[in-house]
Amino acid sequence: MNNPGIQAIGTAVPKHKISQAHHASIIEAANGISREERLVLKTVYGRSGIQYRYSVLGEFEQNDKAEHLLFHPSGDFPETPVSERMNIYEEHAADVCGEAVNDCLAQLPSLEKKEITHLITFSCTGMYAPGLDIQLVERLGLERNVERTCINFMGCYAAINAMKSAYYIAKAEPDAVVLIAGVELCSLHYRKSNDPFQVVANAIFGDGAAAAIISAKQLNKDTVTLGLSTFYSEFEQSASNDMVWRIGDFGFDLRLTPEVPNVVKGNIRGLVDSLLEKAKLSQADIDEYAIHPGGIKILEACQESLGISKEDNAISYSILREYGNMSSVTVMFVLREYLKTLTEADKGKKILSCAFGPGITMEAMILEVA
Numbered sequence: 001m002n003n004p005g006i007q008a009i010g011t012a013v014p015k016h017k018i019s020q021a022h023h024a025s026i027i028e029a030a031n032g033i034s035r036e037e038r039l040v041l042k043t044v045y046g047r048s049g050i051q052y053r054y055s056v057l058g059e060f061e062q063n064d065k066a067e068h069l070l071f072h073p074s075g076d077f078p079e080t081p082v083s084e085r086m087n088i089y090e091e092h093a094a095d096v097c098g099e100a101v102n103d104c105l106a107q108l109p110s111l112e113k114k115e116i117t118h119l120i121t122f123s124c125t126g127m128y129a130p131g132l133d134i135q136l137v138e139r140l141g142l143e144r145n146v147e148r149t150c151i152n153f154m155g156c157y158a159a160i161n162a163m164k165s166a167y168y169i170a171k172a173e174p175d176a177v178v179l180i181a182g183v184e185l186c187s188l189h190y191r192k193s194n195d196p197f198q199v200v201a202n203a204i205f206g207d208g209a210a211a212a213i214i215s216a217k218q219l220n221k222d223t224v225t226l227g228l229s230t231f232y233s234e235f236e237q238s239a240s241n242d243m244v245w246r247i248g249d250f251g252f253d254l255r256l257t258p259e260v261p262n263v264v265k266g267n268i269r270g271l272v273d274s275l276l277e278k279a280k281l282s283q284a285d286i287d288e289y290a291i292h293p294g295g296i297k298i299l300e301a302c303q304e305s306l307g308i309s310k311e312d313n314a315i316s317y318s319i320l321r322e323y324g325n326m327s328s329v330t331v332m333f334v335l336r337e338y339l340k341t342l343t344e345a346d347k348g349k350k351i352l353s354c355a356f357g358p359g360i361t362m363e364a365m366i367l368e369v370a
Contacts, residue, residue, distance in 0.1 A: 004170035005225035005370055006163070007213040009336040010104025012096055013054035013323065014207050018061050018187075020050045020324075024203075026063055030073035037194050044196075044203045049296040049317065053206030053324035055187035056092040075192045079250035085188045089126030094135035097121075097183035100209035100329075101140060104179075108219050113142055115177050116213075118169055122151040122158040122182040122328055124245060125189065125252065136181060155245055155357025156292055158182065158328035159210065160231070160365055166214035167228040174216050183209040184327040189251040201254040204295055206324035210332035224342050226335065226351065227370040232275035235359035239263040243358050260294075263360050265301035272306060272352065275364045285350055286366075289313060290338060292331040292355035293320035302354075331355050335367075342369050 024045040028038050059068040069088065070080050105111065119142065121133045133148040149165060151158050159182055166178035186205035191198055213219065214228070242263060244255035276282060283306070291302050293316040303313060310317070315337045319330060326333070331353060338351060346369045354364040 002216045002218065003227045003229065003370070004167045004214055004216045005227040006335070006339070006367070007215055007219045007225050008104050008107035009210065009212045009332055009339055010100045010102065010107070011329075011333050011336050012099035012103060012209045014056040014092070014096055016055045016058040016060070018053045018055055018206070020045060020048065020052060022061055026061070027073040030064055032075050033073070034194070040196060040199055044199055047296060048204055049320050050204060050324045051321050053187070055207050056088070056096065056185055057187060060187060060190070070188065070190050072192055079191065081250055082247060082252075085251060086126055086128060088188055089185050090128045093123070093126055093132055093183045093185060094139060096185070096207065097132060097181050097209040097211070098136060098139050100183070101136065101179065101181050101211040104211040104213060107223070108213060111177070111213065111219050113140060116142055116146060116179050117173070117176045118147045118149070118166070118178040120149045120151065120162045120165055120178060120180045122154070122162045122180070123184060124153045124155050124158060124327060125184045125186050127152055132183065153245070154328070155243075155361070156294060156325070156327050156330070157355035157357040157361055157363040159332050160353070160355050160363040163212070163214065163228060163365065164231045167231070170214060170216045176215060177217065177219070178214045179211065180214060181209070181211040182329045182332070184329050186325075186327055189254070191251050197255050197257065200256055204325045206326050208323060208326035208329050208333065210329040210336070212332065224339075224344065224347060225370050226339065227368040229366045229368050230275060230279035231363070231365045232271065232278055233361065233363045234267070234271055234274070235361040236263055236267050239360045243356075243360050245358050260360065261297035261301040264298055264356055264362070265305045267362060268302055268354070269305045271354070271362045271364055275352070275366065279366050281350070281366070286352045287349040288338065288351040290331060290334045290351050290353035291316050293317065293334070294325055294356060296320070298356065
């Protein structure tokens with residue numbers, strides 16, 4: 001039996017492209033923004049490393065208007081309750097996620113939808129039931145008896161958990177063809193606030209979706225796959241209050257303190273060492289890195305602690321620059337870029353991937369080009 005691997009990855013973003021510079025200028029010009037808030041705004045946006053993000057709503061690149069659903073930097077309009085934000089999520093989530101799935105399946109033309117045996121969905125920016133999983137089954141024309149699993153509210157590392165779950169399914173059932181599909185509509189949790197944590201959230205998060213087919217079967221002999229090899233996870237309990245994601249009355253509230261990069265820097269080395277020990281490898285065996293681009297400081301913390309260069313993180317920086325932090329699906333955008341360029345000559349190369357989320361939880365895995 002082959003080791004379960006990623007056969008194809010599809011991605012999608014909504015149609016509304018947000019210029020980071022223009023978005024910041026609108027907020028800066030809004031009535032009621034104090035001089036201190038402007039200074040914080042310039043610092044956060046100037047150091048974000050982001051040029052563009054995407055949203056299901058077009059209002060984020062427009063001046064404040066009464067008809068806007070969420071974007072009110074002036075603070076002149078009531079905050080939008082969670083129920084309305086969830087209505088918007090339910091309206092758009094399956095569309096964006098379905099585009100990512102179709103992009104994925106287009107890379108496997110010989111795979112028929114009826115061959116998909118399992119569906120794993122993941123998201124932390126919205127919930128409803130019947131949910132995204134059932135909507136995807138109906139919209140994509142999947143078999144109604146496909147086995148469904150939903151991974152909700154885990155944060156930026158959820159995609160690795162989805163891949164891990166698919167891996168174990170495929171190990172137990174060699175004929176399984178597992179579709180994992182995630183969507184994050186982070187922009188729906190925009191809130192006008194001078195809280196620095198919310199300012200950061202408003203500045204770095206964007207919307208996107210990703211999907212992958214994972215199976216122990218070789219579904220396309222003309223392309224390489226990313227074999228899933230080893231997983232390892234830990235959380236640093238002492239930093240549990242430094243990254244928090246809770247449901248508030250007027251949006252999902254993110255607490256993201258400046259200590260997060262320091263926590264990552266102080267713990268990533270031990271995490272990777274444990275992963276490598278489990279895989280019976282050394283860091284010298286790692287050829288490429290696919291690190292979740294949670295922000296510039298996160299990538300820099302990983303570089304310093306692991307002794308890798310900015311060039312080793314080039315794809316992660318590129319995804320951050322062009323899309324922002326799309327929470328859980330972002331690392332799959334990074335892996336997709338690898339899949340686009342890898343060839344038969346790269347077989348045997350090993351990729352180390354990791355992501356971070358509330359806890360602070362650190363998830364890591366090793367993939368091998370096959």
